[in-house]
Amino acid sequence: MDLLTVENLEVVYNDVVLVLKGLSLSAAEGRITALLGANGAGKSTTLKAVSGLLAGEDGEVTAGQVLLAGEPVQRLTPEKIVRKGVFQVMEGxxxxxxxxxxxxxxxxxxxxxxxxxxxxxxxxxxxxxxxxxxxxxxxxxxxxxxxxxxxxxxxxxxxPKLLLLDEPSLGLAPLLVEEIFEIIRRVNAEEGVTVLLVEQNARAALSLAEYGFIMENGRVVLDGPSRDLMNNPDVQEFYLGLSHGGEKKTYRDVKHYRRRKRWLG
Structure with missing residues (x-):
């Protein structure tokens, strides 16, 4: 059963900038779900749409809905969303x-x-x-x-029933990242807290989560069980730093149109 469901969500900033373009994703109750993507993909905006924090940045949900246990929450204030059991840990x-x-x-x-x-x-x-x-x-x-x-x-x-984590590994040494991710795993296992984890550290996130979504330009372009994503050649190449030949390759080495062509073609 999904605790969180996001359906065809559109978010606009300052009445003109369309950031989320029909985004759909879900987070299964009691599980850890990863949301991955490059800078500017719309990951943080997605979390703010769920937690009600868009208004403070001149953002607005203009289409679609956010469902918590089947109940729409996208028009509620942040305080009411917190009282329903949603808490966001902001980036930084x-x-x-x-x-x-x-x-x-x-x-x-x-x-x-x-x-x-x-x-x-x-x-x-x-x-x-x-x-x-x-x-x-x-x-x-x-x-x-x-x-x-x-x-x-x-x-x-x-x-919280639903914990939203925005880039918890940002700026931290690898050993600290490992320690914090292990605590997130314990919290999930021992208390049954549902976690939606936004991360650029794809390897760490997919190792922690059971299911993952990958965003590009305000949309989900790929999703599946974490094990499948880890074994996906495109994810390995674009997010885990390995090309098909096994040599290291950075995300920036690959042009955007190639990713779109492979994943959406």
């Missing part, structure tokens, strides 16, 4: 820098009963022991990896 580790770790976590739990705050914090500290060690430290003085942990921990305080 948007923590409250002048607040302590503990204060950040309390802010994340503002929609929950006060009786859940302390148990929620202990649950987060169980996933991120480093945050427990720094609970009284100002978030702005933490490393990038610790801030990413805090951003995810703050989201978990809201007890």
């Amino acid at each position: 580790r948007r923590v409250f820098e002048d607040m302590t770790v503990e204060e950040n976590l309390r802010a994340g739990g503002h929609t929950r009963p006060s009786s859940e705050i302390r148990p929620g914090m202990e649950r987060v500290y169980g996933y991120f022991p480093r945050l427990a060690e720094r609970r009284h430290q100002l978030a702005g003085y933490m490393s990038g990896g610790e801030q990413q942990m805090l951003a995810i921990g703050r989201a978990l305080m809201a007890r």
Whole structure:
């Protein structure tokens, strides 16, 4: 069963710029789904359409719908969407820098009963022991990896049904990426949280997710089980850095029309 369904979504910025062009995708309940694509493909816009954050950037859903457990949510305010169990971790580790770790976590739990705050914090500290060690430290003085942990921990305080993660690996060392992705896996397995993961690190994302969608220019051009995508020669060449001969190849080496011709031809 799909917890999230996006149907033929169109999003326009500033009344003129069409960013999503009939986008359709889904996220199965209790599973991790990856959304991949190059810069400018529309991945972050997709997450903002789901979480209701488009209006703050002069964006608007002009066609299609976003369904959460079968219920349309694309016209709801961000606060109402959060209360329905959707929480987005924004790209760039948007923590409250002048607040302590503990204060950040309390802010994340503002929609929950006060009786859940302390148990929620202990649950987060169980996933991120480093945050427990720094609970009284100002978030702005933490490393990038610790801030990413805090951003995810703050989201978990809201007890989300659907967790939207926007580029959690951005700017982090490989070992930290591995650690954070393992925690995302644990959260999904132990709490049944549905995860929609936006990533440019295709290899890490497909290793974590069960199903993946690949976007280009505001549309999904390819989707399937992660194992199938990992074994797909075009995905290997354009996103995993391997050509058919096995030598390394960068995404930029391949002209856009070739990808469109192969995938849509």
